[in-house]
Amino acid sequence: MTSAASEPSTAPALLAAEGVSYRYRRAARDVLVDVDVAVGPGASLGLVGESGAGKSTLAQLLLGLHVPTAGRILFRGEPLRLDDRAARLAFRRSVQTVFQDPYSSLDPRMTVGRSVAEPLVSLGTAERTAEERRARVGALLESVGLPANAASRYPSAFSGGQRQRIAIARALAPDPAVLIADEPVSALDMSVRIQIVDLLRDLAAQRGLSLVLVSHDLTVVAALCENIAVLHDGRVVEQGATDRVLQAPADPYTRRLIDAIPRLP
């Protein structure tokens, strides 16, 4: 916890990890050790680090997919409760996710429309009738830059970038307050990558969405997030405003990470 003590956050956190440690069952050691991170309403936080740093595990804890071994996850200031069905559904509506690989995150046998509507059905949102859901799906697809009639087609008809747009539309379906994206552009080509980065930035701004972005790629985090937390061996070695951390990293590991990025001459 050397320099992790960072700038005090101004807004109360929407979603936070407080002193969180996590150990996988039968593992010899903790993959996360005493981690504190928080994202405020409409704010953005990048979790960066290399493989094995614990960043995806932290994202899964923030999504309520695992329960911390120590410490707690707070949502709107309250400890996360997953045992209560109503509370769990409310949380799932509010905190949604996008994964790295749009080829495996979309069911190839479902039309795009069904995939995007799926959270509306399973999370019991306001859209009760098929007609309401169809209209909502059309609007969601258009909001990510796809035509509404994409709903009737299958994922195989779309490119990687388009599939990631579909995955984002699905995540936005229950009108969440937080979007947690785990390496959302790592599987995409460079020119597509920048389009998805722009889309995420625009959507977050329009909807006042909080963004938690997990990435091994500092460049993508720099492009999207106001705040950054650098993870190394399960610990947050440094966090703060992205500009400050990139310009003047306090931790030697952060420095090494920045210096290793290949640059154009």
Added chain:
Amino acid sequence: MSRARDGAGRVQGRVQGGVPLVEVSGLRVHDGDRELVSAVDLRVEPGDRVGIIGESGSGKSLTALSMLGLLPHPLRASGTVRVGGTDMVAGAGRAGDRVRGSTITAVFQEPLTSLDPLMSVGRQIAWPLSRHRGLRGRELRTAVLDALSDVRLPDPERVARSYIHEISGGQRQRVAIAIALACRPRVLLADEPTTALDVTVQAGILDLLDTAVRDRGMALVLISHDLAVVSRITDRVLVMRNGRGIEQGPVERILTAPAEAYTEQLVASARALEAHLPAPRTGGTPGEGDA
């Protein structure tokens, strides 16, 4: 031509009077009636460092496999692909075997799939050494350890006894490079050699490729989707798109004055993302650390 950079140690170049090390012209790759690669031309002279850049589906890896004569069934190549004078289109089988290993060797993206999980690292390196250089016994053993220290693996004795699940991803890629270098090829073909690796590990591997190729006066063909990676260790770039080589030239020219709109867009995307980072520090080589 394009020997910008420094030229040191690899200018013994074109001694063989006009026979290029690798000559690809009018390469086409077919899958039945479908044409996956339709027009690729590339010449590699001794000591050249050439990058092939393109996005997924651009045909860059199929071009690489064609150079090795290793296109998977049922894909077929046509046109000219010569490596060290051997026709890799017609002689993909036996004739290719003599060229692969001695003239050209390859390193691929994922060392976990290119290395044998059931054979110790030492034995995997010993195999090409005994086959191509006829080494046996103590000589072979020494050569194995030399090969491992050449790729800057710590404690070669231990690594030689290890199996690949016992070493890290970066170390595995170093082993794959050691195997590729073991037969002293004249061209090293590296297809996305750092794409599966962490960024700090990537820096070390690029460094290693850079010096290994220079020290041995070898040619390098580096295939990558990442312009920054390609421009770091090559002098000339071939840009591929939809199975075609659309543009070729010195790295500097491609980055500053691309002739094709597509190349321009590729460079602009890379620059746009990079613009979010602070300017790089000058001096100091990054990434000597490789966990």
